[in-house]
Every structure is written in C-alpha cells, then in structure tokens.
Amino acid sequence: MRTGRWEAPARSRPGSTFHLPPWSLNQTSPAPTSPVMDTKGDDPCGADVTDIAIDGVTLLIGFCGLLGNGAVLWLLGFHIRRNPITVYILNLAVADFTFLLFVITSSLLYMVDNASCSPVVSLRYLRSLLLLSLFSHNMGLYLLSAISIERCGSILCPLWYRCHRPQRLSGVVCALLWVLSVTVIATVTSLCLLDEHEPCRTSLISMFVLNFLIFAPPMVISNVILFIKVLCGSKRRQPKRLYIVIFLTVIFFLIFGVPLSLLHFLQQLSYTSVSSQVVFLLACINSSTNPFIYFLVGSCWRRCSLVSLQVAFRRVFEETVVTTTSS
Numbered sequence: 001m002r003t004g005r006w007e008a009p010a011r012s013r014p015g016s017t018f019h020l021p022p023w024s025l026n027q028t029s030p031a032p033t034s035p036v037m038d039t040k041g042d043d044p045c046g047a048d049v050t051d052i053a054i055d056g057v058t059l060l061i062g063f064c065g066l067l068g069n070g071a072v073l074w075l076l077g078f079h080i081r082r083n084p085i086t087v088y089i090l091n092l093a094v095a096d097f098t099f100l101l102f103v104i105t106s107s108l109l110y111m112v113d114n115a116s117c118s119p120v121v122s123l124r125y126l127r128s129l130l131l132l133s134l135f136s137h138n139m140g141l142y143l144l145s146a147i148s149i150e151r152c153g154s155i156l157c158p159l160w161y162r163c164h165r166p167q168r169l170s171g172v173v174c175a176l177l178w179v180l181s182v183t184v185i186a187t188v189t190s191l192c193l194l195d196e197h198e199p200c201r202t203s204l205i206s207m208f209v210l211n212f213l214i215f216a217p218p219m220v221i222s223n224v225i226l227f228i229k230v231l232c233g234s235k236r237r238q239p240k241r242l243y244i245v246i247f248l249t250v251i252f253f254l255i256f257g258v259p260l261s262l263l264h265f266l267q268q269l270s271y272t273s274v275s276s277q278v279v280f281l282l283a284c285i286n287s288s289t290n291p292f293i294y295f296l297v298g299s300c301w302r303r304c305s306l307v308s309l310q311v312a313f314r315r316v317f318e319e320t321v322v323t324t325t326s327s
Contacts, residue, residue: 052114054277055107058284062104065288069097072291075313084150085242086317087170089294091178092143096287099136102129103284127193135185137260137283138211142177144253145215148222151246155229184210201268208265216258223250241297241316248293256286 072093076086106129150170154161166172184207192200223246230243260283263276298312 051277052111054281055111058107058277058281059104059111061281061284061288062100062107065100065284065291066097066104068288068291069093069100071309072294072313073097075310076317079310080313081318083317084165084170085147087174088143088147088150089317091174092140092147092290095136095139095143096290099133099140099287100284102133102136103280103287105129106133106280124193128189131185131189131192133280134188134207134264135181137257138184138207139177139181140253140257140287141211141215141219141261142181143174144250145219145222146173146177147246148219148226148250151243152222152225155226204264205268208261208268211261212265219250220254223247245293245297245316248297249290252286252289252293256282256289259283 073090076082076090076093080086106126109126109129150173188200188203188207191203194200226243227247230240259279263279294316295309295312298315
C-alpha cells in the first residue's frame with residue numbers, strides 16, 4: 001500500500017534507503033527519526049547479512065567492470081583503428097562505465113547506511129542516483145539495438161553497406177541515441193522528483209514501453225537473422241568473431257540486463273517481484289562482462305591461447321574492416 005510517506009523497499013532494516021524502486025520516486029521524504037527497534041526488541045539496526053553480501057559482490061564485480069570498460073575506452077579510443085563498429089562499442093563502454101559508477105556509489109552508500117544504523121544522504125539524492133543509473137542502462141539497450149540492426153543490414157544489403165553507407169552514420173546515430181536517452185530521463189526526472197505520483201508513474205511506464213516495444217524487438221530479430229544468415233547463408237568470408245561478440249553481448253543483456261527494467265515495470269503495475277538488490281547485481285554483471293567477451297573471443301579462436309589485450313581487440317574489431325575491403 002502506497003502512502004504519502006516514503007518506505008524503504010525490499011530491505012529488512014527499517015532505516016534503509018537504498019535501491020529505490022521507481023514507484024517510490026515521487027514519495028515525500030520522511031522526517032528524521034531515530035532507529036526503530038524491531039518487533040523482538042533486539043538489534044535496532046537489524047542488518048541483514050544477505051543484503052551486505054549481495055552489495056559486497058556487487059562492489060567487487062563493479063570495480064572489475066570499471067577496469068574492463070576503462071581498458072576498452074583506452075584501446076578503442078587511442079590504439080585501434082576507428083571503424084563504424086568501434087564507434088558503437090566506444091559509446092557502449094561509456095554507458096556501461098557510467099552505470100557501474102552509479103551502482104558502486106549506491107552500494108557504498110547503503111553499506112555505510114547499514115553500518116551507521118541511520119540514513120547518511122538525502123532521499124532526493126538517492127532518487128537522482130537511481131534515475132541516472134536507469135539513464136545509462138537504457139542507453140546500453142539503445143546502442144545494442146543500433147549495433148544489431150547495422151550488422152544485420154550489412155548482411156542483408158552488402159552492396160549498399162559497402163558503397164552507399166554514410167561514413168559518419170555511426171557517430172550520428174550514437175549522438176541521436178544520447179539525445180533521446182537524455183530527453184527521456186530528463187522528462188522522468190522532472191516528474192518523479194516532484195510530489196506528484198501519477199505523472200511519475202505514467203512517465204516511467206512510457207519509458208519502459210519504449211524499451212520493450214521499440215528497441216528490444218529489433219535487437220532480438222536482427223540477431224536471429226544474423227545467426228541464421230551466418231550459419232546457413234552466404235559462403236563469403238564473414239567477420240565471425242564480431243558476430244560472436246554481438247551474439248554474446250545481446251544474450252548477456254537479455255539474461256542479466258532486462259530484469260532491471262522488467263522489475264521496475266512490474267512495480268508500476270503493483271506486482272511484487274524479486275529484491276531490487278538482485279536485479280542491480282545482475283545488471284552490474286551485464287555491464288561488466290562485455291570487455292571480457294571481447295578479450296576471450298579475440299584470444300580464443302582456433303587455438304585457445306591467451307594473447308595481449310590489444311591484439312585480441314584488434315582481432316575482433318578490425319576483422320570487419322579487412323572483410324569489407326576484401327569483398
């Protein structure tokens with residue numbers, strides 16, 4: 001039951017303020033109070049070991065993901081020849097990097113909050129942090145859809161792709177997607193940081209409908225077409241490493257990334273679901289695995305031998321340039 005007072009969701013401790021579900025974004029902040037004793041009159045904090053463990057794992061994975069995405073930004077930005085696909089991958093790494101920053105910050109705040117037995121930051125700040133994490137998460141979906149559609153187009157219409165594709169198309173598409181993502185999250189933020197419940201709820205539902213009905217289906221359909229075409233279609237040389245990278249990235253997003261949006265969407269419809277900590281952990285795994293996918297696909301091919309990070313990335317992302325030229 002929703003009331004005018006904000007209540008911490010999916011936490012065993014009364015004072016917790018971390019991982020707010022979207023429906024709570026338009027609730028008013030409670031007045032400062034002392035820690036509330038539990039019903040048994042025992043520990044006033046009531047710290048849950050499971051919650052702390054999940055946040056600890058989230059922090060560990062998040063820091064590894066920051067290092068991995070930082071390596072992607074460094075290599076693709078300064079050491080590997082720029083091509084249409086690397087423009088998308090660079091922007092995807094930026095989106096994953098910023099998402100992990102927000103998740104790590106949230107996890108640290110909760111752990112401090114859990115240790116101090118009282119909220120340490122304002123509720124408005126936590127709301128803003130959640131919305132920024134959704135912004136980065138949405139951008140990752142938009143970019144994966146664009147990558148999938150472009151690679152599908154390169155197979156279905158190879159002549160147009162080689163001869164008539166605008167050179168700056170990737171940069172323009174990425175810029176438009178960033179503008180769209182900023183516009184969507186700015187609209188949601190302006191409504192959800194006010195004290196109006198229904199406009200906030202409507203804007204969040206609209207955002208998730210945009211994700212599930214506009215961007216997700218083309219991404220899935222394009223990857224199905226890619227999979228069928230590569231296995232059963234033309235015998236021309238194809239950039240197989242790149243396609244494997246795209247397949248794995250999309251599959252990991254569907255498994256680990258989609259639950260975050262799905263949980264928040266179901267909360268708008270008043271359905272109960274799993275703890276928000278779990279889906280944030282899954283989303284953190286999704287944003288952290290992409291660099292390792294690039295490295296493993298680039299290094300484990302024919303012979304499963306580990307090579308340097310730069311060589312592995314070149315095998316994946318420069319393969320498409322060589323293939324297009326030789327065709």
